[in-house]
Amino acid sequence: MNLSKTSKYAFRILVHMAKDEKALYSAQQLHQNIDVPERYLRRLLTDLSKSGFIKSIQGRQGGFIFARDISTITLLQIVESVDGLDSINECILGYDSCAFDYSCPMHDVWAETKMKIIDTLTKTSLKDIHNNRLEDF
Amino acid sequence: MNLSKTSKYAFRILVHMAKDEKALYSAQQLHQNIDVPERYLRRLLTDLSKSGFIKSIQGRQGGFIFARDISTITLLQIVESVDGLDSINECILGYDSCAFDYSCPMHDVWAETKMKIIDTLTKTSLKDIHNNRLEDF
DNA sequence: GTAAAATACTACAAACAAGTAGCATTTAAT
């Protein structure tokens, strides 16, 4: 499993937005609340729009708002759209051939853990994430 | 969890060597058996020597051999020496502060999976890895 | 209709990871 910094940023954005599911967030507003470089954040927001998680509203009172119900957006979908499925699914030894026609020496040892990772990412939607302790993330 | 390509290479090397625990392997020999760029492999072997997993024997009949019993070498130790512990332990949102004084919004959702990952890496030694199906890794 | 506040696009820059090259050193075979 390989979670890029950009995927982590995407999580931060969408998890933050999920706190008030129906609200409209401007890039600036998000930047003030989560620690992601402003220009990079804006580019990422555009990408997340194109992926269909959120939609952008242009113009003076514009911003970003969820494009579909947050109970239908899973963590796996987010990683998949940013990093690609391979980043999660890849063999722990990095062998391309593993998992198709044969398995690598570490396959069995790692299989259960990998399953657990994929299972959690698949089953957890943005709706399932609740803030605890602090509100300032 | 973030496993660099280099960590995967390290796994390949050590897992391969573990097939014949007491044998001496030259860089060239390893290169012929596992798919890692030759010069990069050699540099990595030197690093793994310095980390104390293997020891190098210089000179004409030289090579690399395990420096300690492979039952004492865990996967976590290997990742730790190559990528650092942070790569495993890092918060899924990438927040530095998470896990110290407070927890991020995804902390609870991810905690169990993270535990599983660390647990598996901690409990699995090179001795525990057995080859299955194919021998040519 | 003009200005302000927002997103969109595209190119560039910096930082980091991965891979390569040259030469030095060590040791064994001959």
Next chain:
DNA sequence: ATTAAATGCTACTTGTTTGTAGTATTTTAC
């Protein structure tokens, strides 16, 4: 001794990811 085969060191090159900048476009307030 000389040569061959191995590792050790250090610098360089390439590729990828992350971050920045400039300018265009869209829409609302006035």
